[in-house]
Amino acid sequence: xxxxxxxxxxxxxxxxxxxxxxxxxxxxxxxxxxxxxxxxxxxxxxxxxxxxxxxxxxxxxxxxxxxxxxxxxxxxxxxxxxxxxxxxxxxxxxxxxxxxxxxxxxxxxxxxxxxxxxxxxxxxxxxxxxxxxxxxxxxxxxxxxxxxxxxxxxxxxxxxxxxxxxxxxxxxxxxxxxxxxxxxxxxxxxxxxxxxxxxxxxxxxxxxxxxxxxxxxxxxxxxxxxxxxxxxxxxxxxxxxxxxxxxxxxxxxxxxxxxxxxxxx
DNA sequence: CCGGATGTTCACCT
DNA sequence: GAGGTGAACATCCG
Numbered sequence: 001x002x003x004x005x006x007x008x009x010x011x012x013x014x015x016x017x018x019x020x021x022x023x024x025x026x027x028x029x030x031x032x033x034x035x036x037x038x039x040x041x042x043x044x045x046x047x048x049x050x051x052x053x054x055x056x057x058x059x060x061x062x063x064x065x066x067x068x069x070x071x072x073x074x075x076x077x078x079x080x081x082x083x084x085x086x087x088x089x090x091x092x093x094x095x096x097x098x099x100x101x102x103x104x105x106x107x108x109x110x111x112x113x114x115x116x117x118x119x120x121x122x123x124x125x126x127x128x129x130x131x132x133x134x135x136x137x138x139x140x141x142x143x144x145x146x147x148x149x150x151x152x153x154x155x156x157x158x159x160x161x162x163x164x165x166x167x168x169x170x171x172x173x174x175x176x177x178x179x180x181x182x183x184x185x186x187x188x189x190x191x192x193x194x195x196x197x198x199x200x201x202x203x204x205x206x207x208x209x210x211x212x213x214x215x216x217x218x219x220x221x222x223x224x225x226x227x228x229x230x231x232x233x234x235x236x237x238x239x240x241x242x243x244x245x246x247x248x249x250x251x252x253x254x255x256x257x258x259x260x261x262x263x264x265x
Numbered sequence: 266c267c268g269g270a271t272g273t274t275c276a277c278c279t
Numbered sequence: 280g281a282g283g284t285g286a287a288c289a290t291c292c293g
Contacts, residue, residue, distance in 0.1 A: 005271095082270065131273090179270095256269080
């Protein structure tokens with residue numbers, strides 16, 4: 001579920017509801033969820049601290065902390081994998097969830113903190129592909145897809161013989177684009193996912209940039225990465241919503257890719 | 266039972 | 280070394 005759009009919703013939720021609340025407890029029932037050598041002990045600094053800012057770069061959510069005296073503490077980095085959600089006081093950052101039906105969902109809570117007022121911030125992640133780390137390196141991430149400029153996008157693609165879609169999803173080049181957004185953007189831009197990334201004309205790069213920004217904006221207002229025009233047709237027998245031609249299913253950049261050979265060139 | 270799933274990482278290849 | 284590919288990770292669903 002989480003691509004840039006969902007993580008931005010999580011960021012907004014944390015900013016709106018989790019800042020400046022004194023932390024009184026850490027919930028880490030799943031040590032495996034703590035990454036890069038992080039331990040429960042190393043998280044004890046959180047007690048008495050509070051979150052002071054919520055930032056996002058690509059799919060990484062960074063919560064800045066300050067101690068009792070207001071001095072800066074470590075940054076808490078949250079990654080949500082394929083199925084992770086953020087909840088504050090039980091309110092999720094996004095509406096729908098794949099595993100929304102039955103079952104007590106609390107069993108999927110992998111990490112959280114409790115606040116002095118009894119509320120809490122929690123990560124709920126059935127597949128456990130997300131994780132928590134301290135002071136995550138943002139240097140490993142490219143420009144954020146939501147704010148990337150035309151020039152930055154152009155430089156992220158130039159010289160690469162990798163498939164265009166693979167390059168778009170390379171978080172070190174462009175941060176935030178996942179499988180669904182990539183397919184949607186390329187479909188809108190009329191570009192084949194298999195094209196060599198560095199082989200685009202300047203006009204095509206401009207088109208890609210315009211549709212990247214446009215698709216993110218539109219899908220955000222619709223409510224998520226799964227709200228693209230192509231989404232309903234990502235299935236056997238699916239047809240292009242634009243021209244009615246049968247969609248093709250390929251693997252590009254290691255991911256299932258649905259696209260329209262009739263208008264994506 | 267099997268294949269696939271909105272992500273990241275790591276071993277391995279050219 | 281750069282750059283790219285595919286499997287593995289863990290769990291659930293159709």
